[in-house]
Amino acid sequence: MESTLNQRLSLLLDGEASEFETRRLVEDISTKPHIKKRWLEMNKHRSALRRELLLPHLDLSSKIQNELQTPKHTAITKHYYPHLSWVKMPYMRTCSFLFGLCFTFSFLFFDFSSQPSQSFLQTAAPKTLVSTINPVILDDFAKNFDGNLRNYKYISNNQIEANYGINGSNANLKLKFFLKDNSKNIKLSSVSDGITINMKKGDKPMIINLSSDKLTNERLINISNLFLE
Amino acid sequence: MENDINVINLVRKGDVKAFDILVIKYQDRLVYSVFKFCKDLELSEDIAQEAFVKAFKNIEKFRGDSSFYTWIYRIAINTAKNYFSNKARGAETYNEDILDSALSDISLNSDNPETLLVAEEMKDAINQAFQNLPDEIRSTLSLREYDGLSYEEIAKVQNCPIGTVRSRIFKGRELINETFSRLGLSKTWSN
Numbered sequence: 240m241e242s243t244l245n246q247r248l249s250l251l252l253d254g255e256a257s258e259f260e261t262r263r264l265v266e267d268i269s270t271k272p273h274i275k276k277r278w279l280e281m282n283k284h285r286s287a288l289r290r291e292l293l294l295p296h297l298d299l300s301s302k303i304q305n306e307l308q309t310p311k312h313t314a315i316t317k318h319y320y321p322h323l324s325w326v327k328m329p330y331m332r333t334c335s336f337l338f339g340l341c342f343t344f345s346f347l348f349f350d351f352s353s354q355p356s357q358s359f360l361q362t363a364a365p366k367t368l369v370s371t372i373n374p375v376i377l378d379d380f381a382k383n384f385d386g387n388l389r390n391y392k393y394i395s396n397n398q399i400e401a402n403y404g405i406n407g408s409n410a411n412l413k414l415k416f417f418l419k420d421n422s423k424n425i426k427l428s429s430v431s432d433g434i435t436i437n438m439k440k441g442d443k444p445m446i447i448n449l450s451s452d453k454l455t456n457e458r459l460i461n462i463s464n465l466f467l468e
Numbered sequence: 469m470e471n472d473i474n475v476i477n478l479v480r481k482g483d484v485k486a487f488d489i490l491v492i493k494y495q496d497r498l499v500y501s502v503f504k505f506c507k508d509l510e511l512s513e514d515i516a517q518e519a520f521v522k523a524f525k526n527i528e529k530f531r532g533d534s535s536f537y538t539w540i541y542r543i544a545i546n547t548a549k550n551y552f553s554n555k556a557r558g559a560e561t562y563n564e565d566i567l568d569s570a571l572s573d574i575s576l577n578s579d580n581p582e583t584l585l586v587a588e589e590m591k592d593a594i595n596q597a598f599q600n601l602p603d604e605i606r607s608t609l610s611l612r613e614y615d616g617l618s619y620e621e622i623a624k625v626q627n628c629p630i631g632t633v634r635s636r637i638f639k640g641r642e643l644i645n646e647t648f649s650r651l652g653l654s655k656t657w658s659n
Contacts, residue, residue, distance in 0.1 A: 242642075249638045251489070253612060254471030255619050261474035261486075269485035279492055284644055286496035287594040288613055292587045293500050299513065300491045303520050307484055 244274065245281075252281055272378035272388060377401045377414075383465045386412060410453040412462070417446040436463045471618065472536045479527050487524050494537050495520075502544050506552075515551065519544035597647035601640050608633055609640040 250256040251264050267274045279298060286292040378388045381403050389411075391401040403412045413433070433450025447466065449459045472493075478486035495516060502519075503512040523530075523540045530539050598606065611617045611625060619637075623630040 245642065245645075246634075246638050249641055250634070252493070253619065253637065254473070255634070256474065258474045258477070262478065265475070265478060265483065265486045265489055269488060275492075278489075280645070281641065282492050282496065283590075284594060284641065284648070285613065286500075287587075287591045288598060288644070289497070290591050290595075291497045291500040292591055293496065293503055293509065293512075295587050295590060297495060297499060297513070298492070299495045299499075299517050299520065300488045302517060303491050303524075304484060304488060306517070306521055307487070307524055 245277065248274075248278055248281055251278075252285065276378075380414065380466070384412065384462045405454070408453075411451055412454060412459075413450045415448040415450075417448070434459050434463060436467065438467055473532065476527065476530065476532070476536060479524065484524075487520075487527075490536060491520050494540060497537065498540060498544055501541060502548060505545065505548055511551075515544055515548050518547050522547065593651060594644060594648065597644045598640075600647070601643055605636045605640040605643070608636040612637055 247256065247260060247264060251261065256264060268278050269275070283292065283295065377391055377399075380401070381388050384403075385406045386403040387406060389402045389404050391399060399416045401414045401416070403414065404410075405412060433448055434456060435446060435448045438445055438447060447463070449463055451459060454462075472490060475486050475489050479490070498516045498519065499509075499512045502515045503509060506512055506515070519540055522543050526543075530536065598609070601609065608622060608626065611622045612619075617625065619630050619633045622633045626633070
């Protein structure tokens with residue numbers, strides 16, 4: 240099974256996969272994190288073999304996907320709703336107000352010191368969360384609580400949301416990952432329930448919000464402790 | 469020349485996921501090439517990223533008379549040129565001759581020598597694994613990776629069926645991967 244997959248990926252790598260097979264692989268790579276991981280590995284091997292490898296961890300794909308999807312949406316909105324241009328100013332004011340409100344509340348509810356902690360100071364700040372987290376890592380997180388990654392989406396450059404199923408039950412678990420960088424700007428929004436923890440993945444700072452329709456807060460705390468361990 | 473026509477046809481139909489395949493395939497090579505030009509890792513990443521976005525938006529303009537990589541490489545270089553002219557700096561660095569020069573002193577110019585050292589170790593390890601491959605497999609993989617021949621061309625050169633070429637290349641990659649796993653280096657990609 241694994242061998243067949245590798246063989247298919249090997250053909251894709253060399254541009255020798257048929258049109259049908261290419262379509263299948265594109266779908267598989269985009270939906271199955273372990274296949275994407277293998278695809279990434281094969282390409283890293285090739286880059287290393289050709290001595291064109293600079294950064295072993297480099298993966299621009301998530302950032303680019305995010306960037307491609309965001310402006311597209313804006314363009315469509317402008318195209319289809321030109322008659323709504325008169326609402327632009329009030330809309331902007333409302334957005335600014337809401338943004339300010341979220342920003343203020345994030346300081347009220349979360350204990351963010353004005354200076355980054357010592358451990359954060361030692362870490363080079365990632366430019367975006369997307370550069371820190373890739374789907375493979377999201378998949379790995381599920382191993383902490385015997386779950387499985389159902390889907391994920393990028394909310395913004397600084398935020399990713401992943402939905403997991405808990406094996407052996409019909410409970411779900413939603414994880415929201417946020418960037419925390421060395422600057423004083425806290426890029427945190429849309430946390431309304433569940434529990435939130437500060438942690439590090441490797442040497443990178445990370446904030447995670449855990450929430451679920453069915454799991455109790457106690458259970459969420461237990462799961463978060465597993466992350467922290 | 470790399471043949472990405474099937475993937476590109478999907479991208480032309482607006483398939484963003486298919487474009488991901490190309491990004492993963494060419495990101496290292498592109499960042500490496502841009503780095504030779506601007507000698508700044510972070511900037512190289514940003515330029516490569518912008519080049520990919522531009523490529524996606526202009527995919528209709530890709531005529532296919534060169535490889536996708538050649539095309540996106542030109543986009544990246546133009547992006548870098550624009551960057552340097554806008555910033556009114558890098559007048560000395562901005563010299564296309566540099567693009568062809570060898571990258572012998574990477575670690576000296578890098579902001580992140582530790583990462584580059586890891587990359588260098590990996591390149592050495594993988595090249596060692598490549599050298600240890602059985603002769604037939606190594607020569608087939610070499611024609612593919614270093615000479616860029618298609619499976620059909622390799623079959624002609626080596627006077628063997630195309631299926632043999634396919635299995636030798638696959639086997640070679642599997643052996644290299646096994647060496648990597650044995651050395652515990654595979655984890656590095658996804659950490």
